[in-house]
């Protein structure tokens with residue numbers, strides 16, 4: 047049993063960041079910054095649990111969407127004979143362990159198959175498992191650099207292209223990336239931070255009342271998880287419904303020129319590198335509008351999108367608590 | 383999504399189009415900050431290419447066999463003899479290879495790719511087999527220069543380079559956001575039509591190349607541009623010619639004119655200059671006229687500041703002096719200029735330090751080596767670091783003979799080991815005060831001499847040297863990490879001095895360089911030599927310069943595998959002695975020596991003995 051997502055106390059930034067990525071996966075994932083023991087992986091698992099089942103091609107190693115773009119193997123099957131068998135399955139949380147090797151991440155030659163059958167076959171790696179799922183990377187800042195490079199490269203492309211000993215293979219790799227890091231244990235270089243769509247700060251809850259509530263809920267869950275699930279059923283169903291509706295509404299939410307102007311004004315004033323910040327802010331603001339059941343992007347959504355999309359993209363000297371840019375952003379956001 | 387509809391970046395588009403017209407244009411490198419659309423444009427370029435022209439991507443995970451080809455396991459087991467399976471490059475002939483984030487590609491893989499490109503064919507000799515196929519291709523690549531650097535000899539391999547400057551104009555930024563959301567802002571069909579027209583134009587231009595004539599004055603104009611850029615070698619001349627010719631063809635002309643040369647010069651020559659000119663700012667040290675020798679008295683800060691204000695355009699000559707190549711009053715420079723290295727004993731890194739750094743246990747340093755990237759397999763290697771795939775491939779052809787009954791029989795002779803990415807072992811970073819304070823020239827000359835000698839005398843070519851100069855309002859990496867004495871001498875020929883003393887910027891630049899290089903090459907060890915009197919009068923943030931210096935020093939002290947040396951340049955004969963450099967040395971737990979020791983070969987000896 048998994049702790050109900052809606053029963054998690056506080057941590058609104060993290061929860062919203064995750065939900066927005068489910069509504070629009072092209073936002074590009076969430077980096078969760080904060081101390082250990084703040085229920086980061088619980089939240090990701092809890093959200094996956096709450097979401098409705100997806101359709102996937104039965105037996106496909108990449109969980110292809112029967113209505114979407116198919117992998118090479120499914121295309122082949124499709125050509126050979128009629129409609130593909132469809133299965134329903136929950137989104138999974140695929141975890142990337144710290145010591146992961148390049149072979150395990152991107153996939154490699156299936157040695158066993160080669161030896162037993164004398165045929166070469168691609169053995170999918172974690173990026174294949176992660177397709178259409180969550181990919182959870184704990185302490186992404188402690189991974190070896192070239193592993194992170196490969197991971198984020200695929201995340202950005204939505205495709206994994208493998209050119210290694212004996213294998214040349216391409217498969218879809220679209221996933222919701224959720225990474226965590228504790229900045230006190232080393233940081234990520236700016237180029238890698240930028241590849242995460244959003245960033246949420248988690249902090250230990252300080253108010254006494256909330257802490258007690260956390261404890262109460264945890265105890266209730268430990269005592270009888272089934273009962274806990276029943277007690278939160280209404281909230282869970284309600285959130286699942288809202289997410290579903292937001293996903294449906296999203297394509298019809300056209301951001302006005304006015305919103306776009308506001309966004310580029312902020313990013314230009316901060317002189318941020320590249321254009322990912324602008325694009326992510328726009329997408330996040332739209333997803334927020336959809337989630338809130340509204341129809342137009344307003345100042346409130348832009349402000350909230352900025353909080354999630356810009357924090358990790360600001361330049362900061364390593365010895366500064368808060369950079370000059372962050373101060374500037376505060377002023378800019380008050381102005382819109 | 384169309385190529386023509388891509389927002390802005392006309393120079394990048396022109397570079398790609400010229401390469402589509404004539405492969406002799408030599409490929410394109412895009413240099414730009416993260417997330418500015420470099421790879422998007424490169425991938426859209428594909429749609430301009432005629433059917434049948436390959437466009438293959440070289441992913442970061444590529445291994446040597448994936449790139450060049452290797453044993454085909456399935457076929458080898460089936461047929462009982464070794465069979466080859468071609469790699470990525472076999473699919474690239476007559477087309478394009480695109481490498482996104484080329485600076486993240488393992489150095490060996492990049493070197494192999496360039497090597498094959500240079501020869502125009504791929505030749506693999508492996509396990510008694512030969513694979514040979516034509517591989518004439520153009521390289522397209524993108525990189526973020528803030529993340530790492532490409533050594534100049536690799537830069538030179540590219541026919542063209544385009545710097546992607548920052549776009550700040552709001553309307554253009556908005557257009558880029560719209561472009562990134564094609565579901566909401568569909569592209570006009572007009573853009574697709576323009577692509578078709580452009581593709582046609584490229585085809586026509588290609589057919590014009592053969593009959594292209596050269597107007598009088600074009601060769602003269604090209605030679606002049608090449609000389610002016612002071613680049614090394616003749617590659618640039620050749621690329622310039624083909625680029626100008628492709629440009630004339632694109633314009634529908636039947637002869638190359640000086641205007642064509644002008645149009646392509648920045649694309650072809652910018653990256654061959656000694657340094658890439660920073661955007662919107664002419665590079666001061668590029669000035670070619672020798673200046674009169676600068677006077678030796680230090681500029682007082684007020685007048686330096688006033689100078690800056692009176693020339694709001696940026697760099698000005700008022701607070702700027704260029705160190706001339708020759709100064710007779712300085713014997714050290716005379717030695718340097720004559721091309722003679724320091725008269726010194728051989729350069730040995732101190733092994734005991736390295737061992738101590740890894741707990742003195744040899745095992746540990748081996749296991750660290752095992753962590754590098756697996757690039758290829760070899761018959762010899764570290765115990766326990768067996769490449770199973772290669773071992774199986776080596777055993778495969780013999781399985782029928784060995785009759786393992788469906789099970790694989792492996793003999794000791796089959797065993798292959800992993801060859802991993804090699805690491806540079808040492809990097810010495812010289813951080814030098816280039817402000818207008820006393821003795822600037824002497825500091826520069828001493829440092830240059832030491833760098834030169836380190837490189838000339840280094841028997842281990844894997845050791846590198848870098849130099850950071852801080853002056854005015856910033857620190858500049860004047861010599862990126864290199865093991866090339868030739869490059870060092872080119873980069874350090876002229877060193878501008880003068881202006882304020884942003885010591886904290888210099889420290890931070892060294893800090894960032896150590897971090898960056900350490901991430902890239904985990905085995906690397908650093909020595910940071912600071913040549914300063916410890917005084918600072920310009921800061922990065924809002925604090926005082928002194929506070930900043932001590933904060934950054936605290937951060938630097940935490941850097942792993944790094945040792946420090948402070949060379950105090952304070953005049954000891956002066957009336958007031960501050961001892962700031964000594965304090966800095968204490969903060970860094972650094973070794974400390976005085977400027978006088980620079981009079982001889984001491985700086986070099988000092989660096990050498992630190993390893």
Ligand SMILES: [Zn+2]
Nearest residue numbers: 106110117120
């Ligand atoms: Zn499939």
